[in-house]
Amino acid sequence: MSHWQQREGGGFFAIWLIRTVGLGLGRRTARLLLWPIALYFFLRRATERAASRLYLARVLGREVTNRDVFHHIHMFASTLLDRMFFLARGERDFQVEVEGLPALDRWLDARTGVLLLGSHQGSFEALRALGQRRPDVSLRVVLDKQKTPALTTLLEALAPDVGAAVIDASLGGASVALAMAEGAAEGGMVALLADRGHRLEVSRTAPFIGTPASFPxxxxxxxxxxxxxxxxxxxxxxxxxxYRLIFEAFSDGINIPRANRAEALDAIIAHYAARIEHYCRVYPFNWFNFYDFWQEMDGAHAAATSAPPPVQHADA
Incomplete structure (x- = not known):
């Protein structure tokens, strides 16, 4: 399957700069820096620009402009900046609407443990707002620390308690499964993203915005x-x-029998992909998989990655 390799543009220096300016001068000032930063990546990152254009053409169903692509990149930059504020200050800088909380509360109240599955849409860090609403329940997030060392350093510096609760996906399947089981046994929440695979990871295909795509x-x-x-x-x-934090009940418990494992996985993944597609269509600029998700860039890459004309700022 096509896989994604993280490139932390700007690395540790960019993270340090945003952290210093953001926490020192405030979110409003830091957001002003996002315009030149987003423009820089729009001009310099041809592969991500092409991936954005191809995705937006699918989900918008029309010709995609440079303004659309820039807006997409700027939205992504905004959520990365806000991640820092969620970690350092919780939700006090934000207005966070919550939908579907009863779908989650009934399981949290029963202390059964809950698996939260998300996607690379919006900000998974907005889940931190849930901690103020349910301080009685722990939250452990599965994160590959080796893929994003600069962001991992930021996480551990701004919120040591949150960093300590992260389950490092790079440690391997057995260790991750054990840590998740321990979190669930305590009646807490364990969370991970389920829409992006890595090299050599087993995947299945499911219909997604018009064309089958691979999901881990x-x-x-x-x-x-x-x-x-x-x-x-x-x-x-x-x-x-x-931000709008949305919860949807998916299953009382996943069962994948050995006898027809492939068919069961296909049905489950198709259901998950359909829900992601729904939110892509409702909030198209919140999808942040900037790589060849449908493995279609060979033919379109040359045109999509050519030097773009001047871009106008889009409202965010």
Whole structure:
């Protein structure tokens, strides 16, 4: 399958700069820096620009302009900046609407443990707002620390308690499964993203915005092993300082029988992909998989990655 390799543009220096300016001068001042930063990446990162254009053409169903692509990149930059503020200050800088909380509360109240599955839409960090609403329940997030060393350093510096609760996906399947099981056994929440696979990871295809795409099977095998309720979660960015945290009941417990494992996985992943597609269509500029998700860039890459004409700022 096509896989994604993280490139932390700007690395540690960019993270240090945003952290210093953001926390020192405030979010409003830091957001002003996003315009030149987003423009820089729009001009310099041809592969990501092409991937954005191809995705937006699918989901918008029209010709994609440079303004659209720039807006997409700027939205992504905004959520990265806000990640820092969520970690350092919780939700006090934001207006966070919560939808579907009863779908989650019934399992949290029962202390069964809950698996939260999200996607690379909006900000998964908006889940931190849930901690102020349910301080009685722990949250552990699966994160590959080796893929994003600069952001991992930021996480551990701004919120040591949150960093300590991260389950490092790079440690391997057995260690991750054990840590997730321990979190669930305490009646807490364990969370991970299920839409992006890595090299050599087993995947299945499912219909997604008009064309089959590959999705990793690992999250669903973990869900089947944990035998706990599964709730989908999306931290949608609405612009400015507004987020919408959405919870959807997905399953009382995933069961993948050995006898027809492939068919069961296909049905589960197709259901998950359909829900992601729904939110892509409602909030198209919140999808942040800037790589060849449908493996279609060979023919379109040359045209899409050519030097773009001047771009106008888009509202965010």
């Amino acid at each position: 099977v690992g999250p669903w095998l973990l869900a089947s092993a944990l035998k706990i309720p599964v709730v989908l979660c999306f931290g949608i960015y609405l612009g400015g300082n507004r």
